[in-house]
Amino acid sequence: MATISDVAARAGVSTATVSRALNGKSTVDPALAEKVREAAAALGYQPNGLARNLRRQETAVLALVISDVENPFFTAIARGVEDVAQTSGYSVVLCNSDENAEKERRYLDVALQERVAGVVLSPTGGGTDVSPLLGRGTPVVAVDRPLDAVDGDQVLVNTKCAADEATRHLIEGGYRRIGCLTGPEGVRTADDRLAGYRSAIADSDTQQETYFRRCELRTAHAKAATLDLLDADAPDALLVVNSTMAIGVLEALRERGLRPGRDVGLVSFDDAPWAALVDPPLTVVAQPAYEIGSIAARLLLDRIADSSRPPEARVLAAELIERGSSHR
Amino acid sequence: MATISDVAARAGVSTATVSRALNGKSTVDPALAEKVREAAAALGYQPNGLARNLRRQETAVLALVISDVENPFFTAIARGVEDVAQTSGYSVVLCNSDENAEKERRYLDVALQERVAGVVLSPTGGGTDVSPLLGRGTPVVAVDRPLDAVDGDQVLVNTKCAADEATRHLIEGGYRRIGCLTGPEGVRTADDRLAGYRSAIADSDTQQETYFRRCELRTAHAKAATLDLLDADAPDALLVVNSTMAIGVLEALRERGLRPGRDVGLVSFDDAPWAALVDPPLTVVAQPAYEIGSIAARLLLDRIADSSRPPEARVLAAELIERGSSHR
DNA sequence: TTGAAAGCGCTAACAT
DNA sequence: ATGTTAGCGCTTTCAA
Numbered sequence: 001m002a003t004i005s006d007v008a009a010r011a012g013v014s015t016a017t018v019s020r021a022l023n024g025k026s027t028v029d030p031a032l033a034e035k036v037r038e039a040a041a042a043l044g045y046q047p048n049g050l051a052r053n054l055r056r057q058e059t060a061v062l063a064l065v066i067s068d069v070e071n072p073f074f075t076a077i078a079r080g081v082e083d084v085a086q087t088s089g090y091s092v093v094l095c096n097s098d099e100n101a102e103k104e105r106r107y108l109d110v111a112l113q114e115r116v117a118g119v120v121l122s123p124t125g126g127g128t129d130v131s132p133l134l135g136r137g138t139p140v141v142a143v144d145r146p147l148d149a150v151d152g153d154q155v156l157v158n159t160k161c162a163a164d165e166a167t168r169h170l171i172e173g174g175y176r177r178i179g180c181l182t183g184p185e186g187v188r189t190a191d192d193r194l195a196g197y198r199s200a201i202a203d204s205d206t207q208q209e210t211y212f213r214r215c216e217l218r219t220a221h222a223k224a225a226t227l228d229l230l231d232a233d234a235p236d237a238l239l240v241v242n243s244t245m246a247i248g249v250l251e252a253l254r255e256r257g258l259r260p261g262r263d264v265g266l267v268s269f270d271d272a273p274w275a276a277l278v279d280p281p282l283t284v285v286a287q288p289a290y291e292i293g294s295i296a297a298r299l300l301l302d303r304i305a306d307s308s309r310p311p312e313a314r315v316l317a318a319e320l321i322e323r324g325s326s327h328r
Numbered sequence: 329m330a331t332i333s334d335v336a337a338r339a340g341v342s343t344a345t346v347s348r349a350l351n352g353k354s355t356v357d358p359a360l361a362e363k364v365r366e367a368a369a370a371l372g373y374q375p376n377g378l379a380r381n382l383r384r385q386e387t388a389v390l391a392l393v394i395s396d397v398e399n400p401f402f403t404a405i406a407r408g409v410e411d412v413a414q415t416s417g418y419s420v421v422l423c424n425s426d427e428n429a430e431k432e433r434r435y436l437d438v439a440l441q442e443r444v445a446g447v448v449l450s451p452t453g454g455g456t457d458v459s460p461l462l463g464r465g466t467p468v469v470a471v472d473r474p475l476d477a478v479d480g481d482q483v484l485v486n487t488k489c490a491a492d493e494a495t496r497h498l499i500e501g502g503y504r505r506i507g508c509l510t511g512p513e514g515v516r517t518a519d520d521r522l523a524g525y526r527s528a529i530a531d532s533d534t535q536q537e538t539y540f541r542r543c544e545l546r547t548a549h550a551k552a553a554t555l556d557l558l559d560a561d562a563p564d565a566l567l568v569v570n571s572t573m574a575i576g577v578l579e580a581l582r583e584r585g586l587r588p589g590r591d592v593g594l595v596s597f598d599d600a601p602w603a604a605l606v607d608p609p610l611t612v613v614a615q616p617a618y619e620i621g622s623i624a625a626r627l628l629l630d631r632i633a634d635s636s637r638p639p640e641a642r643v644l645a646a647e648l649i650e651r652g653s654s655h656r
Numbered sequence: 657t658t659g660a661a662a663g664c665g666c667t668a669a670c671a672t
Numbered sequence: 673a674t675g676t677t678a679g680c681g682c683t684t685t686c687a688a
Contacts, residue, residue, distance in 0.1 A: 001463075003664095003665055003666085004665060004666060004667095005665080005666095010663080013674075013675085014674065015665090015666075015667090016667075016668080016674070016675060016677095017674060017675075018673085019666070019668090020667090020673095020674085022344045023667085025667090025668095025675065026673085028673070028674085029673060030673085031675085032673085044460065045458060046437075046440055046441060046464070047440070047441060047665085047666080048382070048441065048443070048665050048666070049438070049443070049517070049666095050378055050381045050382040050387075050441075050442065050443055050665080050666090051382050051664070051665030051666040051667090051680090052665075052666055052667075053378045053666090053680095054376070054378040054379050054382050054664090054665080054666075054680050054681070054682090055666045055667045055668085055679080055680050056666085056668095056680085057680070059378075061438070061442075069397070069403045069406055069407065069422070070399070070400065070407070070601075072398065075398045075403065078397055078424065079397065079398070079424070082424060085429075085679080091422035091423070091434070091435065093422065093423065094397070094421065094422035094424070094504045095421065095422075095425075096406065096407070096410060096422070103414075105420065106419070107596070110372075110377070110389070110419045111377075112374055113374060113375060113376065113678045114375030114377045114378065114389075115376070115378055121335030132374060133370070135329075136329050136374070149499075154399060162678075167424070183657085184553070215661055219601065246602075247601050247605065250605050251604075251605070254605075257641070266688090271447045272602070273398075273547065273572075273575050274575060274600070274602035274605070274672070275657085276579075277341045277575065277578050277579070277582075277602070277606050278602070278605050278606055278607065278609035281604065327609050331680095331681055331682085332681060332682060332683095333681080333682095338663085341659085342659045342660075343659090343682080343683090344658070344659060344660080344661095344683080344684080345657085345658060345659075347682070347683055348657095348658090348683090351683085353683090353684095354657085354660085355657065356657075357657065360657085361682095362660085371676090375681085375682080376680085376681050376682070377682095378680085378681080378682090379680070379682040379683090380682055380683075381664095381665090381682090382664050382665070382666090382680090382681080382682075382683095383663080383664055383681080383682045383683045383684080384664085384682085384683070385664070487687085515687075522661070543682030557665080
């Protein structure tokens with residue numbers, strides 16, 4: 001593979017000139033520059049990014065570490081990040097931590113070792129440690145879930161409030177035994193949404209007890225937990241914390257011959273592409289996923305440009321979209 | 329940030345010894361090795377991957393370039409790739425080409441410049457050029473769609489055959505004006521599935537004409553195209569080439585007050601997580617997406633280990649899963 | 657077993 | 673405007 005010296009030799013100039021000509025830095029005699037470009041083209045020269053990055057001590061790539069590639073909420077965030085990164089000349093590499101702290105740690109290590117310019121991260125659980133990144137000066141912005149013990153940039157959703165609102169909506173719909181299906185303890189969104197549910201129930205004068213289950217944020221687990229909840233507590237409505245789990249819930253309901261809305265009221269977080277297509281259409285708490293991603297990327301780029309900026313925490317609003325599954 | 333020389337100084341050894349100790353290469357005196365590890369830990373030493381890669385001329389990362397992160401088919405492939413890469417110590421970075429040849433080219437450039445160890449790619453259209461990668465010795469395996477003009481490793485699905493089978497299934501179901509909604513010309517899967525549809529119709533003695541529309545592989549485009557097809561040709565059944573488009577089709581049907589199955593038979597490619605939940609459940613052609621990914625990764629790793637292996641083309645089978653949408 | 661030293665390919669002072 | 677040169681941080685001969 002041709003190197004910069006090959007190009008220099010062929011064009012009859014120094015490597016420095018080649019570098020300058022190809023990077024459009026400083027001023028180079030147009031004629032020479034042209035010669036260089038010709039030589040580069042003739043040799044099929046492809047700059048070695050590794051060498052360049054090593055020398056420059058920086059990389060034009062952003063790492064995006066998300067907890068589930070198969071969740072449309074996160075892929076929408078990914079698109080948001082990518083779209084703004086793109087326009088600033090950054091590439092973004094997506095790493096799937098799979099709700100697994102160990103995988104997450106590994107990807108964070110890779111990000112550090114590869115000296116990416118910045119990281120957008122949706123932390124899996126409580127124990128995420130980004131201090132090595134921060135220590136080295138690599139900015140990190142948290143999305144969806146906060147990074148505790150770190151006062152950094154973050155883009156979150158007012159999720160407790162949204163859960164409260166969704167629960168009230170079910171109460172108003174006449175449901176009297178509302179349950180909640182949420183994720184593992186320590187996953188902040190799972191905890192917050194459960195808290196929102198609880199506060200709405202506590203405020204109600206139609207329901208005293210709470211009925212909830214925690215399980216992994218996966219379809220199969222959600223289905224099993226729902227079956228269990230159904231059999232044990234016979235709830236007449238359910239608040240579900242994401243669309244992946246909602247699929248499991250719908251499967252469980254079907255298995256028990258229960259119809260969403262009529263038999264069991266249903267509200268789920270995340271307006272998945274299919275949410276309006278099931279029967280009855282699913283009432284959801286829509287989160288502005290794309291915006292979360294684009295804002296996070298913007299925050300990150302801003303901080304890369306100026307590391308002294310004070311940390312910014314953005315909290316976006318979610319929107320309850322009423323459809324058939326929350327009415328009898 | 330601490331470098332290898334800092335560690336060497338602190339441990340009172342040479343940088344060579346540090347490198348050897350930390351990489352477990354060659355033999356190092358256990359006592360010294362321990363001292364080195366201590367020094368490294370004390371300094372919070374994080375090896376600079378850039379420098380290492382530059383020296384080694386290789387990277388333990390695989391690039392996966394897919395055409396749509398929001399399509400569950402591709403995210404399932406991603407999981408397959410990741411799972412096997414993981415076990416061999418490789419990280420995989422996911423790049424979303426977004427069915428956009430320009431973006432794809434950019435990511436392929438990045439992959440080349442960053443000297444990734446290998447690339448798994450689902451080519452957007454016809455014009456994809458991987459020769460720079462290949463020329464430099466970076467192996468590429470194509471998934472879902474072939475790389476024309478290159479005799480390389482690839483993992484495909486016998487998609488024409490599957491489309492033919494799906495169409496016959498509709499014919500047997502008694503549908504007599506079967507249409508097809510497919511992707512842009514040049515997207516091999518779109519062309520093959522259309523061909524499969526055509527061959528089934530040609531073989532039938534119940535239908536002479538074909539009714540089809542091509543549009544971008546997106547929900548909104550699919551909806552518009554379906555509306556158009558419905559109004560112009562009044563098909564009584566539809567074969568749809570992926571689940572993203574199927575959503576648009578279902579929306580269109582609903583808008584026209586047409587019920588899947590009873591009014592318009594429906595078969596879609598890809599068994600999306602929600603496919604069994606819509607009403608009636610969606611008959612699909614399920615592709616072994618996870619296997620496509622895992623096999624592709626294995627092929628890639630094999631080739632990285634031994635570049636002289638003859639190229640291997642694997643063609644997996646798809647499976648028709650009959651559900652309610654293809655019966656009256 | 658260990659160290660000295662070369663060098664991966666590039667960019668950025670510095671000198672001209 | 674261009675060239676010379678040092679050096680980014682690491683691994684790997686080569687010698688000792």
